[in-house]
Amino acid sequence: MRLPAGRRSANGAQRRTPARRRTAGTAASRAAAEPAEAGAPAAPVTHRPAAEPPGGARAWLVWGTAVAVYFAAMFHRNGMSAAALMAQERFDTGATLLSMLxxxxxxxxxxxxxxGGVLADRLGPRGSLLIGLAAMVGGTALFAVAPTIQAAIAGRILIGFGDALVFLNVIRLGALWFPRREYAVVSALTGLVGGLGQVASVAPLSALLRNLGWTPAFLAASGVTSALLVLVLILVRDRPAGFPAPGRAERISVRASLAEALRARGPRVGMAHHAAAMTSYTMLAVLWGYPLLEQGLGLDPGTAGALFTGAALAPMALVPFLARLTGARPGLRRPLALTLTWTVSLGWLAVVAWPGGLPPLWATGTVIVLSAAGSVIAPSLSFDYARDGMPAQRTGVAAALVNMCGFATVVVATIAAGALLDAQDGPTGGEAFQVAFTPMAAMLLAATAVLTALLWRYPRAGTGRP
Structure with a gap:
């Protein structure tokens, strides 16, 4: 007996459903595997592991131990700002050679x-952190007892190598130990703790140097870092028990990875934003902030340290809030990025162009606070843009380019400031710092202009339209 047309159609629909599901699944898998078009936001990856990391107390313990290493790395990275004037006397050197530290x-x-990323892929986060800590311990100890500027430079080079292995691996531990819904907050907290390490390198280290002297202060820092190495050895594991190592992504050459990242507009936006937003305060933190306040504005060491610390602390409370906000509303990235970078750039232009010397303390202090805000907010926006237009399994090179661009700008600005101070017989007053900081202000304006051009018709997140 023939079935009615309606029944036959219903059965046919039921029989065709699996085929449609297979077709849809194939299309979704194909879309996830193909790289997104350069300059457009990357398509979300539809494949998910069978189970996400559980998070919980053990995850917070592992991340807390690792992020303490990042705190120490930031302390070591920026310690020269508080030690700059004492180092100049200890090693009897000019500002140009001092800036080489x-x-x-x-x-x-x-x-x-x-x-460092290649090493992390082969050894895992724990092994990379242990190597980085060992390098920082040795470098800080050498710096503490260095009899010459050449030995001090060797110590700082060791610290730089150890520092390079830290941030990437702390972020990776967060991804391996926490479920995806908690990862954004963990990333924001990682940046926040790093900012606190940057703050701790100024006033506390300045007090240690004044009260203990050069060698005991830096040997104490090396001892604390040694204790962190032991804690990582005991407490940190690469992933929770029962979770296998992630599968290897398709390997392409380093040259091909760099070319792929530079073709995509997202990483280029991240590079310009990082250079414009984080350069000024990082340059102050690594060397010239403390001399600017003490010799440029005439503050006593205690006041200078307190002001610099307060300037960094003030914007830190915004970081977790902004991470949640831009994560929930990606369309806010562009106005926030442009407002921040133009404000900082024009602020430093006003500082170096102010007639008759540096602006009053309230004005210069405001620019420093804004620069600190740019420095702590920059990573969440810069590295978020770096993922746009990139396959999910190859965003590491894009992130490395963003980081390299920002810190390369810091290096050039720091060297230029030292050379220009030397050309004026040292940091002798406000006008000398205005001249010395002019290249930095020019680079900020150039990076902000490039960022504006790149974002002019940048696709809005999730729409593909400018």
Whole structure:
């Protein structure tokens, strides 16, 4: 007996459903595997592992131990700002050679970004952190007892190598131990703790140097870092028990990875934003902030340290909030990025162009606070843009390029400031710092202009339209 047409159609629909599901699944898998068009937001990856990491107390313990290493790395990276004037007397050197201490450290940090990523892939986060900590312990101890500027430079180079292995692996531990819904907050907290390490390198280290002297202060820092190495050895594991190592992504050459990242507009936006937003305060933190306040504005050491610390602390409360906000509303990235970078750039232009010397303390202090805000907010936006237009399994090179661009700008600005101060017989007053900081202000404006051009018709997140 023939079935009615309606029944036959219903059965046919039921029989065809699996085929449609297979077709849809194939299309989704194909879309996830293909790279997104350069300049457009990357398509979301539809494949998910069978189970996400559980998070919980054990995850917070592992991340807390690792992020303490990042705190220490930031402390070591920026310690020269508080020690700059004492180092100049200890090693009897000019501002140009003195600037080589943090500059070479940052240069090594920049150069080791991509090799550090390869090392992390082979050894895992725990092994990479242990190597980085060992390098920082040895470098800080050498810096503490260095009899000459050459030995001090060697110590800072070791610190730079160790520092280069830290941030990437702390972020990776967050991804391996926490479920996806908690990862954005963990990433924001990682940046926040790093900012606190940057703050701790100024006033506390300045107090240690004044009360204990050069060698005991830096040997104490080396001892604390040694204790962190032991904690990582005992407490940190690469992933929760029962979770296998992630599968290997398709390997392409380093050259092909760099070309792929530079073709996509997202990483280029991230590079310009990082250079415009984080350069000024990072340059102050690694060397010239403390001399600017003390010799440029005439503050006593205690007041200078307190002001610099307060300037960094003020915007930190915004970081988790902004991470949640831009994560929920990606369309806010462009106005926030442009507002922040133009404000900082024009602020420093006003500082270097102010007639008759540096602006009053309230005005210069405001620009420093804005620069600190740019520095702590920059990573969440810069590295978010770096993922746009990139296959999910190859965003590491794009992130390395963003980091390298920002810190390369810091290196150039720091060297230029030292050379210009030397040309004026040292940091002798406000006008000398205005001249010395002019190249930095010019680079900020150039990076902000490039960022504006790249974002002019940048696709809105999730729409593909400008």
């Amino acid at each position: 943090p500059v070479l450290q940052l240069a090594v940090y920049v150069a080791c970004q991509i090799p």
